[in-house]
Amino acid sequence: MSIDHGVPAPTLKSRIHGALLGGALGDALGYTVEFDSIDEIRQRFGAQGLTGFDGLSSPLHFSDDTQLTLYTVDGLVEALEWANSGVGADVNACLWLAYLRWLATQGEHTGPAAPVPQPRWIDGNEVLRQRRHPDKDCITGLATGEMGTSVRPVNPGAKGAGTVMRSAPFGLIPHITPDAVYKLSADAAALTHGHPAAHQSAGIFSLLIHKLVSGEALRDAAAAVAAHAAALPRVAPELPERLEAALRLAEKAVVGPEELVQVLGAGWMAEEALAVALYAVLATLPADGADARPARHFREAVALAVNHSGGSDTAGSMAGNILGALYGEDCLPGQWLQALEAPEVIRGMAGQLVRVTTGEG
Incomplete structure (x- = not known):
């Protein structure tokens, strides 16, 4: 099986790490530019904006997006560890306990009714204890001490990007059905955000990752998840509207950051962040028959995802998730990896997910 342009398909291990x-x-x-307008980004980095790590102080810090993504991995790993030992576990409860441990790293506390989770390996990594502008709704939803569900949500009106930003790991689990991927992700989103668009956007993003890990080509997977979103029962209409807009905009190739925000939104809402990331990876995808250079595609897509007046970290993170799932580690620019903080922590969590899903060390 191959991915776009005849590039041999990477292993599952490579896709998870990627x-x-x-x-x-x-x-x-x-x-680096999360709270900057596009004018401020251009003033700092030139007309092309921020296109790489050159000139930035190392190590480059990641945000709460990566912290919560790794805690999602940890919750899934714990559930799979129980399953591998022959004991059934409530996956969403494992995720909730993982997120409560993340909440504690941010110096926040729940009410007395909330359980006190047992510490795990991830909790001992100081880099994950740094407060990196954590998503407000993730904080308030978890701080209630109540385990939110889709039928009894906490933060009923919350539809921010704090759900999609942490949801790639659901798509990395092999041997489960697409419907199960979607449900696991949407249910976990309800732990902190109550709006249907937040649940549905998270589920669709995880489904996209699942399709790429399963070997589907990027354009095919994007079209499929957009169609899936449109057919969801009681769908929040803004989700399929933003996804269709992203597909249409990508046909124009690269547009300016002003048009991007005008058409897709600034990326602060869940469906907007998904649309911006999807547009960025599609608009920079080499044309059929063109030379496929995964690292170049990665650099161009991520730069496009972050250079606008909006949620740059989340759009960049999701674009990176997508391309890592598509190409595996081959797409990761070596100089960027050298400048990233704590790659060993990320590899450690990736290794745990590989172990519980494949048995590899």
């Missing part, structure tokens, strides 16, 4: 490291790279680049 998706998690790629997300951290995109997050770190975007976090």
